[in-house]
Amino acid sequence: MAYPKVLETVGGSLGWDFGAVWEESFDPRGFVRCAATWCADEGRHGDFAATSRKTALPPGAGLPGRVWSNSAPAWITDVQADPNFPRAEAAVAAGLHAAFCFPIRTARGVVGAIEFMTSSLKEPDDELLATTESLGSQIGQFVERSRAEASMREREARHGGILESALDCIITIDHNGRVLEFNSAAERTFGYQADEIVSREMVEMIVPPSLRDQHRAGLARYLDTGDPRILGQRLEITGMRADGTEFPVELTITRIPLPGPPAFTGFVRDITERKEAERDLRASRVRLLGAQNEERRRLERNLHDGAQQRLVSLALTLRLARDGLPEQDGSTLELIERAQEELQLALDELRELARGIHPAVLTERGLAPALEGVAARSAVPVELSAMPERRLPEPIEAAVYYVVCEALVNIAKHANASAARVSLAEEDGQIVVEVGDDGAGGADAAEGSGLRGLADRVEALDGGLVLMSEASGTTLRATIPLP
Numbered sequence: 001m002a003y004p005k006v007l008e009t010v011g012g013s014l015g016w017d018f019g020a021v022w023e024e025s026f027d028p029r030g031f032v033r034c035a036a037t038w039c040a041d042e043g044r045h046g047d048f049a050a051t052s053r054k055t056a057l058p059p060g061a062g063l064p065g066r067v068w069s070n071s072a073p074a075w076i077t078d079v080q081a082d083p084n085f086p087r088a089e090a091a092v093a094a095g096l097h098a099a100f101c102f103p104i105r106t107a108r109g110v111v112g113a114i115e116f117m118t119s120s121l122k123e124p125d126d127e128l129l130a131t132t133e134s135l136g137s138q139i140g141q142f143v144e145r146s147r148a149e150a151s152m153r154e155r156e157a158r159h160g161g162i163l164e165s166a167l168d169c170i171i172t173i174d175h176n177g178r179v180l181e182f183n184s185a186a187e188r189t190f191g192y193q194a195d196e197i198v199s200r201e202m203v204e205m206i207v208p209p210s211l212r213d214q215h216r217a218g219l220a221r222y223l224d225t226g227d228p229r230i231l232g233q234r235l236e237i238t239g240m241r242a243d244g245t246e247f248p249v250e251l252t253i254t255r256i257p258l259p260g261p262p263a264f265t266g267f268v269r270d271i272t273e274r275k276e277a278e279r280d281l282r283a284s285r286v287r288l289l290g291a292q293n294e295e296r297r298r299l300e301r302n303l304h305d306g307a308q309q310r311l312v313s314l315a316l317t318l319r320l321a322r323d324g325l326p327e328q329d330g331s332t333l334e335l336i337e338r339a340q341e342e343l344q345l346a347l348d349e350l351r352e353l354a355r356g357i358h359p360a361v362l363t364e365r366g367l368a369p370a371l372e373g374v375a376a377r378s379a380v381p382v383e384l385s386a387m388p389e390r391r392l393p394e395p396i397e398a399a400v401y402y403v404v405c406e407a408l409v410n411i412a413k414h415a416n417a418s419a420a421r422v423s424l425a426e427e428d429g430q431i432v433v434e435v436g437d438d439g440a441g442g443a444d445a446a447e448g449s450g451l452r453g454l455a456d457r458v459e460a461l462d463g464g465l466v467l468m469s470e471a472s473g474t475t476l477r478a479t480i481p482l483p
């Protein structure tokens, strides 16, 4: 603060010996405290200045306290003889007599007081006191300006501190795409020092060559149309380090709301680790699915080659036994025929069970015949549109099969529909399977486990499952990319 300068200028030109600035101190009792002092002769008045700087006065006390509470200038011919001057003893020691004091005024009111003292006795000088009115206001304006500047500097320092300690890269560019600001996290992540990159074109420095034109076009489009399409969105894009290596980043762009040409701030986060974790997770889901499919196939083979074969040969044996029985043994014949019927039911159930675990027809002949079988067994009539003839990778065929099975079971169980349709198509390198019904709607994946399990299966293959359910019916669509 430039108070001492002000005191020296005013005090020196008046030819007085001592000056002090008093400011309100943040004390609930409302003290004024000495904030700065000036002495024409440090040797003679230094001690008085030191005493003053240690002094705080309540409203009405001493000269500054009186000026403070009356908001008006005041004059004392001899402070040593004044009954309301707490520093009288120090004034005696310093040989100071006359004093005057006036308020520092701002638009907010009185914010302090300025005091001058001299070694001689002086009667009040009305002209001088009158000029302190305007002097007090000028000093007040000056104080306000200095305070505003100081708080601005403080804010800047605070913002700078936030910028530097942020974990995210914070990069600001102007409307030409040139870097204005590049924080410490950005330096660490991209491998540039701020001064190497500030005022360079951002795109040229941290965007891979193949994506630069796209970025430039994006900025140009925004400046042209003001279309805020990407502002505030979280984008996943590719960044480039100083050494040319590329890595995945998450980017959010905001426009700095200031008048003048636009500037933009990007918050950038290195998501290499997250991407790797996602990849690992996906890979492990695919492995799990593979293991599950394999296990289902093994069970189905065991049932087919084991239990089923035994029951079939038991059926043969029973037929032989029945054929060899003499005509007249009616009750034994009846028993054997009942056993044959029971056995046929057991075989049918076993075959159905094996098909549910893993349909052999899917492995052997592919999706089209497998789904024709499912459609034929469905309780609700199914219209099956053309199926691709070619075989798809095994996990994809299995996923499509289970989507159709679950959807048709759901339709039979929940939809109250009169018909269902199943379609399967290859579009843009993806397989799209759709199962619809004309039922009551109201399907909700959160209500059960079947749809959730399907979504897991499809997502493990990088695909997606969409459920649309309205009063006019329900459609389940799975999209799986083909390798």
Ligand SMILES: Nc1ncnc2c1ncn2[C@@H]1O[C@H](COP(=O)(O)OP(=O)(O)O)[C@@H](O)[C@H]1O
Residues within 6 Å of the ligand: 410, 411, 414, 415, 416, 437, 439, 440, 441, 442, 443, 444, 445, 446, 447, 448, 449, 450, 451, 452, 474
């Ligand atoms: N096609 C459909 N029509 C009407 N409701 C359905 C249909 N499919 C599913 N739902 C509803 O959505 C819920 C979730 O389905 P799902 O996850 O398969 O569980 P669930 O084991 O009950 O079949 C079901 O409980 C049912 O209420």
Ligand SMILES: [Mg+2]
Residues within 6 Å of the ligand: 406, 409, 410, 448, 450, 451
């Ligand atoms: Mg279900």
